[in-house]
Amino acid sequence: MLGANHSALPPATYILIGIPGLGASHIWISIPFCLMYVVTLLGNGILLYIILTERSLHRPMFLFISMLATADVLLSTTTVPKTLAIFWFQAGEISFKACLAQMFLIHTIFIAESAVLTAMAFDRYIAICDPLRYTTVLTNSAIRRIGLAAITRGFCLIFPVIFLVKRLTFCQRNVLPHTYCEHMGIARLACSDITVNIWYGFMVAILAIGLDALLIAVSYGLILRAVFRLSSKDARLKALSTCSSHLCIILMFYTPAFFSFFAHRFGHHIPSYIHILLANMYVLIPPMLNPIVYGVRTKEILRRVTKLFHQCFTKSIT
DSSP states (O other): OOHHHHTTTSSSSSEESSSSOOOOOOHHHHHHHHHHHHHHHEEEEEEEEHHHOOOGGGGGHHHHHHHHHHHHHHHHHHHHHHHHHHHOOOOOOHHHHHHHHHHHHHHHHHHHHHHHHHHHHHHHHHHHHHHHHHHHHSHHHHHHHHHHHHHHHHHHHHHHHHHHTSSOOOOOOOEESSOOOOHHHHTTOOOOOHHHEEEEEEEEHIIIIIHHHHHHHHHHHHHHHTTTSSSHHHHHHHHHHHHHHHHHHHHHHHHHHHHHOOOOOOOOSSHHHHHHHHHHHHHHHHHHHHHHHHHHHHHHHHHHHHHHHHHHHHHHHO
16 A cells, blocks of 8 residues: 555656657757757847847837747747757756746746737737827836736646646656656656646636637737728838738747647647657747847847947957
């Protein structure tokens, strides 16, 4: 009886094995992963530096971009270094508490980033559909409250997941076929019923990610309706141009996330390495591409990035 109780405790450590079935290719896979992570740190770091040091960019749209950049850096840093350690040094061992902490941070940051994207859609809606109220609605205090609400929502939705995982019986199964710890990956190691975990995860995805995607779609539906009512063709093109970069970011963020979510829960016939690659895509690709898209599509940022690189180049040759 004592042995049965002991075996039901969660294992002291987990072993992350990386991408199942592609172990021989881990070194080659690590090269693009590492390059994307470096670009993520450099791109978002430059973006944050420019926005924080240029007072003229302390406006709602750019403050939201800085929130997005911060979330991107945190999301990548929570996962990629451990993934690279697995690929390079076979350092897949992680304690149960560290695994729970990583799971909590990944899901919390992802939900917070989704909320920031929703706030950015609202920002574009007010700027185009009700520009006279823009400065009175999106004040600095309102933006701070939105940022705090995004973090609080993510925390409140994911905190119960820790207890849902800790209540499970694991029977000392500790080999996790993944590059990082995420909720359903851990839950599937349990030898007890995980129905509550499955449905809670589904509810969180619908209430957070699904609701955010719906609100963004409604916002852009109203924006497009307002844009096509403009009499001037130049005005229509300018309005669409201001939204195009945000739409690119939204598609890059939600597309791999939704594919991963539905494949993980309903695509049981899909090979496991596809699941893991999809799960890595939404912590690698959007954080890498977000600063590039905003740097190219936003004139104020592009101008200051060019100026920054010019100054660095001038100093290096003098």
